[in-house]
Amino acid sequence: MVDYTAFDSAQALEYVKNQTNFFAPEAELTCYEFGDGNLNLVFRVHDEQSNSVILKQALPYARCVGESWPLTLERARIEASVLVRHGEVCPQTTVKVLHRNDALAITVLEDLGHMQILRAQLCEGHTYTNLATDVADYLAKTSFYHSDFYLPPAQKKALVTEFTNPELCAITEDLFFDDPYRYSERNNYPDELQPQVTALQNNQAVKLAVAELKAKFLSCAQSLLHGDVHTGSIFVDQTNTKLIDPEFGFFGPIGFDLGSFIGNLLLNYCAQHKRITELPKRRDLHAYLLNTIQTCVAQFEQTWLHLAKTQSQDLSLQAEGYAERFINQVLRDAYGFCGTELIRRTIGLAHVADIEDIENPVARLEVQKQALLLGEQLILQAPHCNTKEDLSQLLISLLL
Amino acid sequence: MVDYTAFDSAQALEYVKNQTNFFAPEAELTCYEFGDGNLNLVFRVHDEQSNSVILKQALPYARCVGESWPLTLERARIEASVLVRHGEVCPQTTVKVLHRNDALAITVLEDLGHMQILRAQLCEGHTYTNLATDVADYLAKTSFYHSDFYLPPAQKKALVTEFTNPELCAITEDLFFDDPYRYSERNNYPDELQPQVTALQNNQAVKLAVAELKAKFLSCAQSLLHGDVHTGSIFVDQTNTKLIDPEFGFFGPIGFDLGSFIGNLLLNYCAQHKRITELPKRRDLHAYLLNTIQTCVAQFEQTWLHLAKTQSQDLSLQAEGYAERFINQVLRDAYGFCGTELIRRTIGLAHVADIEDIENPVARLEVQKQALLLGEQLILQAPHCNTKEDLSQLLISLLL
Numbered sequence: 001m002v003d004y005t006a007f008d009s010a011q012a013l014e015y016v017k018n019q020t021n022f023f024a025p026e027a028e029l030t031c032y033e034f035g036d037g038n039l040n041l042v043f044r045v046h047d048e049q050s051n052s053v054i055l056k057q058a059l060p061y062a063r064c065v066g067e068s069w070p071l072t073l074e075r076a077r078i079e080a081s082v083l084v085r086h087g088e089v090c091p092q093t094t095v096k097v098l099h100r101n102d103a104l105a106i107t108v109l110e111d112l113g114h115m116q117i118l119r120a121q122l123c124e125g126h127t128y129t130n131l132a133t134d135v136a137d138y139l140a141k142t143s144f145y146h147s148d149f150y151l152p153p154a155q156k157k158a159l160v161t162e163f164t165n166p167e168l169c170a171i172t173e174d175l176f177f178d179d180p181y182r183y184s185e186r187n188n189y190p191d192e193l194q195p196q197v198t199a200l201q202n203n204q205a206v207k208l209a210v211a212e213l214k215a216k217f218l219s220c221a222q223s224l225l226h227g228d229v230h231t232g233s234i235f236v237d238q239t240n241t242k243l244i245d246p247e248f249g250f251f252g253p254i255g256f257d258l259g260s261f262i263g264n265l266l267l268n269y270c271a272q273h274k275r276i277t278e279l280p281k282r283r284d285l286h287a288y289l290l291n292t293i294q295t296c297v298a299q300f301e302q303t304w305l306h307l308a309k310t311q312s313q314d315l316s317l318q319a320e321g322y323a324e325r326f327i328n329q330v331l332r333d334a335y336g337f338c339g340t341e342l343i344r345r346t347i348g349l350a351h352v353a354d355i356e357d358i359e360n361p362v363a364r365l366e367v368q369k370q371a372l373l374l375g376e377q378l379i380l381q382a383p384h385c386n387t388k389e390d391l392s393q394l395l396i397s398l399l400l
Numbered sequence: 401m402v403d404y405t406a407f408d409s410a411q412a413l414e415y416v417k418n419q420t421n422f423f424a425p426e427a428e429l430t431c432y433e434f435g436d437g438n439l440n441l442v443f444r445v446h447d448e449q450s451n452s453v454i455l456k457q458a459l460p461y462a463r464c465v466g467e468s469w470p471l472t473l474e475r476a477r478i479e480a481s482v483l484v485r486h487g488e489v490c491p492q493t494t495v496k497v498l499h500r501n502d503a504l505a506i507t508v509l510e511d512l513g514h515m516q517i518l519r520a521q522l523c524e525g526h527t528y529t530n531l532a533t534d535v536a537d538y539l540a541k542t543s544f545y546h547s548d549f550y551l552p553p554a555q556k557k558a559l560v561t562e563f564t565n566p567e568l569c570a571i572t573e574d575l576f577f578d579d580p581y582r583y584s585e586r587n588n589y590p591d592e593l594q595p596q597v598t599a600l601q602n603n604q605a606v607k608l609a610v611a612e613l614k615a616k617f618l619s620c621a622q623s624l625l626h627g628d629v630h631t632g633s634i635f636v637d638q639t640n641t642k643l644i645d646p647e648f649g650f651f652g653p654i655g656f657d658l659g660s661f662i663g664n665l666l667l668n669y670c671a672q673h674k675r676i677t678e679l680p681k682r683r684d685l686h687a688y689l690l691n692t693i694q695t696c697v698a699q700f701e702q703t704w705l706h707l708a709k710t711q712s713q714d715l716s717l718q719a720e721g722y723a724e725r726f727i728n729q730v731l732r733d734a735y736g737f738c739g740t741e742l743i744r745r746t747i748g749l750a751h752v753a754d755i756e757d758i759e760n761p762v763a764r765l766e767v768q769k770q771a772l773l774l775g776e777q778l779i780l781q782a783p784h785c786n787t788k789e790d791l792s793q794l795l796i797s798l799l800l
Contacts, residue, residue: 148615148618148619153566153569153570153573153618154566154567154570156618157564157566157569158564158566160560160561160564161560161561161564164557164558164560164561166553166554166557166558167554169553169557170553170554173553177716178715178716181716182715204719204720204721207716207719207720207722208719208720208721208722208725210716210719211716211717211718211719211722212722212725214714214716214717215548215717215722215726218548218553218556219548219620219621219622220619220620220621221619221620221621222619314614314618315578315582316577316578316581316607316610316611316614317611317614317615318611319604319607319608319610319611320604320607320608321604321608322607322608322611322612322615325608325612326615
C-alpha cells in the first residue's frame with residue numbers, strides 16, 4: 001500500500017514505465033498534463049511511435065477553488081469500477097481501463113486522443129450520425145444489466161453499497177436540486193436574468209416537481225448510473241462514441257443519465273440560435289439535435305424493452321406490461337431531470353461553454369432565457385405525459 | 401471476540417449473570433427458553449423477586465426446517481440496531497435494548513411478559529384503545545426520522561449500507577411477491593382453494609400491480625423499516641404498545657410497514673366471520689378493527705405531515721404540497737402491500753393463527769377465499785385512489 005501523492009509529469013511517466021507494461025522497456029517516453037477538469041490530473045504518456053495511454057489521477061480537492069474544497073479520493077475507485085462494470089456490458093461505448101491503483105487514486109485508460117469531445121464539436125456545428133444510437137445503447141445496456149430486472153437482489157444490494165458515493169452525490173443534490181430554486185451564493189447569472197430567476201424561485205409548482213425529482217435521486221436505487229452524462233463526458237468521431245468520467249456514479253434513478261444527456265443537447269440547441277447566423281445551417285443543426293434526442297429516446301426504450309423481454313431474471317418483474325410501464329416512468333423522469341439540467345447550467349454554479357462562449361451579452365441573455373423557460377416547462381409538463389410520443393410532442397411544442 | 405455458540409438455558413443464565421448487571425450478584429437466577437418463533441432462541445432470566453430480562457439469540461438456521469436452511473447471524477446486529485434507532489425516536493413503543501453482543505448474536509431486552517402478544521388477543525376478541533394511535537406514532541416517527549426529509553444525505557447513505565439485509569429481504573421478496581403468483585413448492589393452501597389460486601395466478605393486472613410493489617421493495621430506500629410489522633410482533637396491554645423483532649429491518653418503502661400492519665388486522669377481520677358466532681359481538685369487533693385501521697392511517701398521516709412541516713431538514717423536499725403528495729403515495733403503497741400480505745398469508749408458506757386455528761375446514765375455506773379476494777382487490781384498486789378517504793372508502797366497500 002502506497003501513500004497517496006499527487007503526481008507531476010515525471011512521476012506519472014515513471015509510474016507508467018515501472019508499474020505497467022504498455023510500452024517496451026527501452027521505449028523513450030514523454031508525458032504531459034492536460035487536464036481541463038476541476039477535480040483531476042490528466043496525463044498523456046506516449047512513446048516515439050505515438051503509442052499512448054492516459055493516466056488520470058484524482059486530486060484530494062476541487063482544483064477550481066484551490067485546495068479549500070476537499071473531495072474524497074474514493075471517487076477514483078468509483079470511477080474505475082463503474083468503467084469496468086459498464087465496459088463489461090457495453091464495451092464499444094465505454095473507455096477502456098488498462099490499469100488501476102486505488103491507493104494512488106490512479107486509473108490508466110486507453111487514449112482517446114484521436115477522437116473529439118462532443119461538446120466542443122457540437123459548438124462548432126459538427127454532427128455525428130451514430131451518436132444517438134450509441135448513447136442509447138450505452139444507457140440502455142448499462143442501466144438494464146445493473147437493475148432489479150437482471151441482478152440477483154443480494155448482488156444488487158452489495159453493489160449499492162460498493163457504489164455508495166455520498167460526496168459526489170452531494171454535489172449533484174445541491175447544484176441540481178437546491179441552489180437554482182432559492183438564493184444561493186453559488187448561483188451565477190447576469191443581473192438582467194433576475195426577473196426570470198425570481199419568477200422561477202417563486203413558482204411553487206416547479207419546486208414541487210423538483211422535490212419529486214430530488215426524492216428519486218436520493219432514494220430510488222434503480223441502477224448503476226454514470227452520474228454525469230454531459231457532452232463533455234463523451235468522446236466522438238464518425239464511427240465511435242465513448243463515455244468517460246463516471247466519477248459521479250452511484251445507484252440512482254435510471255432517467256437521470258438520459259435526462260442529463262438530452263439536457264446538454266438542448267443547451268446546445270438553445271445556444272445555436274445565437275451561435276449560427278445562417279438560417280439554413282442553423283435549421284439543419286437544430287433538426288439534427290432534435291432528431292438525435294428523439295432517436296436516442298426511442299432506441300433507448302426499444303433496447304431496454306428488448307433486454308427486459310429476453311434477459312430479465314426477476315420473476316415478478318416479468319409481469320406482462322410491467323417493463324413498458326417502468327420504462328415510460330423512466331422517460332418521464334428523464335425529461336424532468338433534463339429540465340433541472342437546463343436550469344442549473346443556466347443559473348447555477350457550473351455553466352456550459354455552448355452558452356458561455358457566446359460573446360454578445362444580449363444574445364447570450366436571450367439564450368439563457370430560453371434555456372430557463374424550456375427547463376421549467378419540461379419539469380412541469382413531463383410528469384403528465386403518458387408515452388414517449390407525448391414527451392416528444394411536448395418537446396417539439398416547446399421548441400417551436 | 402467470542403466465537404458464536406447457541407446457548408442452552410444454563411449458558412443464557414450464566415451470560416446474564418456474568419456479562420450484565422441487571423441482577424444483584426447474590427441473586428438466585430432461573431432461566432427457561434420459550435421461543436415459539438422459527439429463527440431464534442428466547443430465554444427468560446428472572447430472580448426470586450420476579451425481576452426479569454429476555455435474552456434473545458439468533459440461530460444460524462431457520463428452526464422450523466431444522467438446520468437445513470442457514471440464515472445469517474447478522475440479523476441479530478440488524479435487529480438490535482433497528483431497535484436502538486427506533487427507540488431513540490419512539491421510546492414509548494419500542495422494546496428497550498439493555499445489552500447486545502453481536503458476535504454471539506445476542507440481544508438482552510426488557511421483559512414484556514406482563515403484556516400480551518396482539519395476535520393472540522385479537523383472536524380472542526380483545527380490543528385495545530391505544531393500539532391505532534400507538535402504532536401510527538411508531539410508524540410515523542421511525543419512518544420520518546430516517547427519511548430524506550430529515551437525515552443528511554451522507555448519513556442516510558451510510559445507514560442504508562449499515563442496514564443492508566439481503567438474506568432477510570430475500571425471504572420477503574420471495575414469499576410476498578413471487579411464490580403466491582405462480583406455482584411454488586412452498587405455497588400452502590387446501591385443494592379446494594385451487595380455482596381461486598389459479599384465477600389469481602392468471603390475473604395479469606394483479607401481477608402487474610405486484611411487480612410495481614416488488615420494484616419498490618427492491619429499490620426504493622425511503623426509510624429504515626421494521627420490516628415485519630405483523631400482529632405477532634406487537635405486545636399490548638390497555639395502556640402500552642411495544643414493537644419487537646425488527647430483524648427484517650432495512651431501508652425500503654415506508655408503506656410496507658403500515659401495509660403489513662393493516663394486512664394483519666384484515667386477516668383477523670376475515671377470520672372473525674367464522675371465529676365469533678354471536679353477531680353483535682362480531683359486529684363490534686369488526687367495527688373495532690376497521691376503526692383501528694382508519695384511525696391508524698389518519699394518525700400516521702397527520703403525525704407525518706406535522707413532522708414534515710416542523711422537522712424537515714432537506715430544502716427541496718419542503719416544497720409546498722410535497723409532503724402531502726409523498727404521504728399520499730405512501731398510503732397507496734401501504735394498501736397495496738397490505739393486499740400482498742393478505743394473499744401470501746393465505747396461500748403462501750407462512751400462515752396466521754387467526755385463520756389456521758379455525759377448526760372447521762369449510763368455514764376456514766370461506767375465510768381464505770375472502771382474504772384472497774380482499775387482497776387482490778386492494779392490490780388492483782389502491783393505486784387509483786387519490787386520498788386516504790378514497791382508500792378508506794375502497795376498503796369499506798370491499799368489506800361490505
